[in-house]
Amino acid sequence: MKILVCISHVPDTTSKINFIEDNTKFDTNGVQFVINPNDEFGLTRAMWLKDQLQASVDVVTVGEKDCEPTMRKALAIGADTGIRVNTPAIDGYQVAKEIAHVAKEGDYDLIIAGRESIDYNGGMVPGMLAKMLGYAFINKCVHMEVEDDRVKATREMDGGKEKLSAKLPLVIGGQKGLVEESDLKIPNMRGIMMARKKPLNVVEPQDTHTKTQAKKFEKPAPKGEVKMVDAENLDELIDLLHNEAKVI
Secondary structure, three states: OEEEEEOOEEEOOOOOOOEEOOOOEEOOOOOOEEEOHHHHHHHHHHHHHHHHHOOEEEEEEEOOHHHHHHHHHHHHHOOOEEEEEOOOOOOHHHHHHHHHHHHHHHOOOEEEEEOOOOOOOOOOHHHHHHHHHOOEEEEEEEEEEEEOOEEEEEEEEOOEEEEEEEEOOEEEEEOOOOOOHHHOOOOOHHHHHHHHHOOEEEEOOOOOOOOOOOOOOOOOOOOOOOOOOOOOOHHHHHHHHHHHOOOO
16 A cells, blocks of 8 residues: 655744745744644554555655755654655645646555645645545545545534545545644654655656735734723723724
């Protein structure tokens, strides 16, 4: 069984975000980058399947050379081979198209992607990837078991959960629940040393055409000062909520 895990190189949520060039470009100076959390849940689940089914696990990302430390971490966690498509990740369509080409070349049985990345939160890549490949697709997946050529999965939906069964090949849009945070693997020294010897293949993009373009970025307005209201002064509280906060 061959598994491909899609990896996004995203800023750590504790990083301070700024923009440059008249707010048209993200400033990466001083920003710590990590594996997208939804992707890391999927990667950890793939490691379990590797142990259970003797599967091979490759990881793929679309990005430039600065993504390689993130890919090396994925290899240290246990992936066998890394593949980096050598082009900036501009939009979901472009990323899906490049990953689809890699997936076709590798003839993978199961592709695991995070349901969305925590930088742009587009949530587009897994669905478009499944369409481009002609694979079945399960999004917001929180549980998955593989037996022979079938997958039993559970996905979150409005008001509850839905249990599904699908035949391989399949694309999964995963999230927390595939594994829990306590299950995530921290690379040990042996894994880090082995990762240096594992192949990290760089391939050139097939097509740099994109469907969207970011014109400008804007940070949320800073929060105002907290106003304290005496517990007995309900009239003042109602007035502030009505006329200033405008929430009632």
